[in-house]
Amino acid sequence: MVETVLRKRIEILADSPLVRRVTAAIDAVGITGWTILPVSAGKGREGLWHEEHVTGTDKALVLTVASLDKAAALADALAPILTTHGLLLTMWDVEVIRGNRF
Amino acid sequence: MVETVLRKRIEILADSPLVRRVTAAIDAVGITGWTILPVSAGKGREGLWHEEHVTGTDKALVLTVASLDKAAALADALAPILTTHGLLLTMWDVEVIRGNRF
Amino acid sequence: MVETVLRKRIEILADSPLVRRVTAAIDAVGITGWTILPVSAGKGREGLWHEEHVTGTDKALVLTVASLDKAAALADALAPILTTHGLLLTMWDVEVIRGNRF
Amino acid sequence: MESAALSTFTSPVILFFVLGMLAAAVRSELSIPEPFAKAMSIYLMIAIGLKGGVAVAKSGLGIEMISAMVAGAVLSFAIPFYVSALLRRIGRLDPLNAGAVAAHYGSVSVVTYVTAIEILGAQALPVAGYMVAVLAVMETPAILSGLLLARKGMASDAGSDAGGHARDDLLREVFLNASVVLLIGSFIIGAIAGPDGFADVQPLFDTGFKGVLCLFLLDMGLLAARRLRESRSITWRLALLAVGFPLLNGTLGVLVGAGIGLETGSVAALGVLCASASYIAVPAAMRMALPQADAGIYLAMSLSITFPFNILFGISLITWLARALAGS
Amino acid sequence: MESAALSTFTSPVILFFVLGMLAAAVRSELSIPEPFAKAMSIYLMIAIGLKGGVAVAKSGLGIEMISAMVAGAVLSFAIPFYVSALLRRIGRLDPLNAGAVAAHYGSVSVVTYVTAIEILGAQALPVAGYMVAVLAVMETPAILSGLLLARKGMASDAGSDAGGHARDDLLREVFLNASVVLLIGSFIIGAIAGPDGFADVQPLFDTGFKGVLCLFLLDMGLLAARRLRESRSITWRLALLAVGFPLLNGTLGVLVGAGIGLETGSVAALGVLCASASYIAVPAAMRMALPQADAGIYLAMSLSITFPFNILFGISLITWLARALAGS
Amino acid sequence: MESAALSTFTSPVILFFVLGMLAAAVRSELSIPEPFAKAMSIYLMIAIGLKGGVAVAKSGLGIEMISAMVAGAVLSFAIPFYVSALLRRIGRLDPLNAGAVAAHYGSVSVVTYVTAIEILGAQALPVAGYMVAVLAVMETPAILSGLLLARKGMASDAGSDAGGHARDDLLREVFLNASVVLLIGSFIIGAIAGPDGFADVQPLFDTGFKGVLCLFLLDMGLLAARRLRESRSITWRLALLAVGFPLLNGTLGVLVGAGIGLETGSVAALGVLCASASYIAVPAAMRMALPQADAGIYLAMSLSITFPFNILFGISLITWLARALAGS
Ligand SMILES: Nc1ncnc2c1ncn2[C@@H]1O[C@H](COP(=O)(O)O)[C@@H](O)[C@H]1O
Ligand SMILES: Nc1ncnc2c1ncn2[C@@H]1O[C@H](COP(=O)(O)O)[C@@H](O)[C@H]1O
Ligand SMILES: Nc1ncnc2c1ncn2[C@@H]1O[C@H](COP(=O)(O)O)[C@@H](O)[C@H]1O
């Protein structure tokens, strides 16, 4: 089997207007890239929400793959605003091919 | 690095009309929240499908983060209908920040 | 708790016109199914991109769950074209219920 | 009838449907964006509802409307019973799938109806405005009889573990699905607003109607043919039934319509409603109530076979029959 | 006024709004595809901008336009101050949420304005073309005063950790949000193209306008009622304020409009602008600048209470007041 | 020509394009929902196809149409050869990227063509209906020559590992892509339906056309300018070529058109087709067939430079040249 290496995958759920804030943080810690997935509805402590393009009630999922130390730097950078900005962050180990890319 | 704790992340793929059934099960076991992602096509034992809004041939991915025991309770609750309702469930460990939230 | 078994979950990000190429590879190694998620924007070494339906600047995320050996076969099959075709592949262990399905 | 059939095949509406089917048959990547297709279906339901309501505002309510609505409801409820029996005997389906498919044939297809209205209009056979109300009324009863038939066949009632939540969802889906709300709602709005109130919105909902129908049928042609190409569950027996049902149900509808004394255009419209099979409201209800049923079967039959058959041939045949029976 | 109010309730535009609210109230699954709803909101802004610009091309610029624009800007900036004070005292909100909500009430709702234009037009009370420019001008000042009010109440300025990036984003969102760009842009295009240039695009942007407005209000009715049903944050005190603000602000707008000598239709339009609350541009700015504020409060108040109140009653009341004060 | 150029810049169609570019330049958040933009592009292709077909139904087929189609196909196939050579020598691209870019310049932009039709129409220079068929015919040959050129430059044929599946996909994308299917399909439908059949759908596809074109060009202006802003791959040499190609190819097209004896309007249209560069069908084919090529280059050149240049200046220049050569 082709050789794989371990990296961290981080996914952050954020209000659409705050997505730029999150990707700026990713760029700032030197991670090479990120990808945004749409989300359509959800429920949390603040109740239900549905994607509404007219009122801008949108969230998005920002996904990024990074080395352990850059992932840690990102988590540190976002930790202070997780609660105030209503972000949801999960992080786990993934195998990638040609890991020097990340 | 900011402190993280382990939680389970569960993702369930379901027909759109059955999503409410899945989220009701999540609410019922006392998990604090869930998020829904759109999906656009797929293939399984029953063949190909494509998102069709007119005929309602839609699926969605329900994602929820929970403590180990609540995740287990959810898996138990959904297990009996996985086959009959054509659900696809995967579950894995993730690190989260401020885990008391989940 | 209901019994679970370990499987590999693989996610591959690809340009929309190349998605058929990826799913053909999944079918070829004998994996039972796959699911496609939309993505809306991203940044990599080649810069920013945004979903544009008119010019077909689209990517999609192909997600598939498979046994360890089929997952390895898929990784081997895709490895040669990862760079040329600009694919992004991550892979990790997940628990599934009724694993004989995969 | 020949010139009518001919004009059918030179009408842009039908030609775009054929274009869609051909494009899917040769596997072109052409596709209409899903949210836009959905928006067009909403537009068509509102437009047809409004026009029906305005017509009723002009003509007033009559006993004819009541009898047509009762007839529609009874037909919608009754048709699934023999359809399901034929599906089991000839089609070799189990009771569950037979019930699920039968619900589609008892219910109706809005787009088939709309296309029929256009074709009938071109033949100077006007359809009464209240037929939109009949259309709306026929959406639901078939779902109930289909569920009855399917549930009878299930060893344990797998739906019953659903609890109150799921039951509520299902009832709402059956009685308050989007099609019913839009058709009835805009029918009532049309009746309240009347011809004067309608005048302001006529450019969008009337003048633009046929063009939107072209675009929508292009999409339906694509979806129908693609589904047929990818289908695994359709047998020759089921394909034959999917052609036989519209003929059978359409004839029944024409007979009942003529029997209760409707005008020729409305007789044909009732026939078309019976002949048509749902692929909007009923599939969603079935996914919720009978997730074990094979969606591959009921959608391929109703959308990929019966729908094109009706658009291309069924409507013309039923119109011919209605003329023969009800005069004009 | 009675017959006017009556005709309001037989207008398809209003009836579709009511249909949307009823459908959401009974929890029907009906929904308008999001991208299509967004597209309709863009269409409405362009159409209203173009028409305003063409009207100004005909009538020429005048002192009236300048004074109306200045009045609008001042009102938009000033209204949040007393609104926020009332929200804190009567509504029992903290300064942060009071400021966020107040920004919505100082700013404006394009759809409320558009609906008012239709209703005023039906009553032979034309609105000056330049009022579209006033509408565009009123979008922004309230955001600034709302932020001032909210920031005052924050112990440490949580927004300041944002750095330059976030600040730039916010400024762009405030001054170059989609509504402002579309309204001003198409106003200028309308003014350049004039009646002749407009003639070519009139079928889409003028003739089809009222029909699109029906569809859009159907969606807004759905969104407004669904949000109210699911809201957790609305108290009776806040609900009362959400009805009181349009009455208060609308009266203020009518007084100012009459005071600076506008014609009756434009007086009413200024009243409606003051009475209306934003739910397009301002929520996005608040999410960016004040993520700690509870979106459940400001959207439920502006979209679910004030907006329906204005559509169903507020516009008629304000029109009546404008007639009484400015004559007709 | 001056007054024509002037009227170009007071036409709403062009002004909305400029608005879109300005909005993107100042980084406004304005955006048109993607599914709606896609739907508009489908609408435009169907409308232009239908109108061309109806015109041919009126005028009949002639030798002119055949010679124009042959000329178009030959030009589409030939242009990439010298374009690719210039891209390598002046633009300093490797053969792979030069081939990929050249394919775009041999092929055509439907929206540029449509805008030209509007501008020519406003100058009383009608374009023959069959030019739509020429447009459709010119989509594809350039893709083939571009692939030939690019593949020659590849050490090992990385595309060949694709197997039969990928080859089939590519052939379908080249010969049955959505643009070709829609243009040819609706051209044939227009020809079959003729003026009478078209009458019913005229309100949507003809009366509403220019308004939709405004909305679509607003979006294209946004996309073009945003892409240019974010582009990393564009050098000054490439930018110059992206302005030079339309001048060169447009002149060639006008010469050929005049040479084969087309009428002035059609001569200009052929020139515009040659001058325009694809950004719908060709990019998708290149992503599939040449994933190693840099999409940043070919899209920035065709969409962000050549397209705006043509809309704002190229069409007027080519029209002027056509008048000069073919008389008016
Ligand atoms: N580290 C990363 N994490 C997540 N997504 C990435 C990452 N790097 C690249 N991508 C995605 O993959 C696409 C192609 O990357 P590239 O080939 O580096 O331009 C990007 O546009 C992103 O959408
Ligand atoms: N346990 C969870 N699992 C998945 N998504 C969640 C969870 N909790 C919250 N969310 C998502 O995060 C959003 C904000 O959560 P909250 O800040 O708790 O209102 C919710 O609306 C959900 O979309
Ligand atoms: N191995 C798999 N990996 C990812 N998705 C799958 C897999 N198997 C099935 N699916 C998804 O689940 C849906 C239902 O599967 P099935 O019940 O096997 O038809 C499919 O249409 C796919 O979208």
Ligand code: NA
């Ligand atoms: Na039926």
Ligand code: NA
């Ligand atoms: Na206001």
Ligand code: NA
């Ligand atoms: Na060209």
